[in-house]
Amino acid sequence: MLWLSLFFVIGFIAIHLFSKNMLFLKALPRSRFLSIAGGISVAYVFLHLLPELGVFQDELQGEVERTAWRFLEHHIYVVAMLGLVIFYGLEQMVKSSKRRRDKAGGQNSRDGVFWVHIGSFAFYNALIGYLLIREEYESAWGMLFFFIAMGVHFITNDKGLRATHKDDYDRYGRWLLAVSILVGWGIGALTEVNELIISFLTALLAGGVVLNVLKEELPEERESRFSAFCIGIIGYSVLLLLL
Structure with missing residues (x-):
């Protein structure tokens, strides 16, 4: 399914480059699509990514007993929680920087914090690009569902990052995120990373997705649609369970 995965990578890149032209995302109260997208992403995490971590944990039993990674043998979900904490910490760092900049009368966010924040999402995107080609899908439908879940998640992330970093995101950020997906896919096409590392990174991704959905859905000013x-979340859960 190499060519199908490349087709979906192009789709991910197009989302980052052209999401700013999706006028319905600018609507207030919050577009229903964004809340639906949040539900889809959460459903994918809880019904696919987290159960997959359970499989990873079973496969790791005994393999890492004598290594520095032995805690993963029974606590892979701790890494998912760590992913959530890392992205929460990054969001708090960005907010603190923005408050200081606003007090100083600054107009943009292109500083060290901007690059750290965008760099973390570039890593996040590269991992998604890698998993797109290296995930063991039972059929093309499985890859399609992964693309849908992550695609709508990218649209939500783009809106949040554009609101935070404004012109800097369009000038630099979206291009870096688009390229990082292709880089992750390319790494997956050319080499296979150790399964222990993939289980660790998948757990970080699961925590990051949950945090990024909740930070967009929960604040009152978002005017989200429950x-x-x-x-x-219900519609996508039914599809995943049927698959």
Whole structure:
């Protein structure tokens, strides 16, 4: 399914480059699509990524007993929690930087914090690009569902990053994120990373997705739609369970 994965990578890149032209994302109260997208992403994490971590944990039993990674044998979910904490810490760092900049009368966010924040999402995207080609899908449908879940998640992330970093995101950020997906896919096409590392990175991704969805859905000023969120999470859960 190499060519199919490349097709989906191009789709991911197009989302980052052209999401700013999706006018319905600018609507207030919050577009129902964004809340549906959040539900889809959360459903994918809890019904696919987290169960997959359980499989990884079973496969690791005994293999890492005498290594520095032996805690993963029984605590892979701790890494998912760590992913959530890392992205939460990054968000707090960005907010603190923005408050200081606003007090100083700054107009943009292109400083060290901007590059750290965008760099973390570039790593996040590269991992998704890698998993797109290296994930063991049972069929092309499995790859399609991964693309849908991560694609709508990218749209939500783009909106949040654009609101935070403004012109800097369009000038630099979206291009870096687009390229990072292709880099991750290229690494996956050319080499296979150790399964222990992939289990660790998948856990970080799961925690990051949950945090990034919640930070967009929970704040009151987002005017999120609970009913739309439920439609997304229930509808996509049914599809995943049928698959």
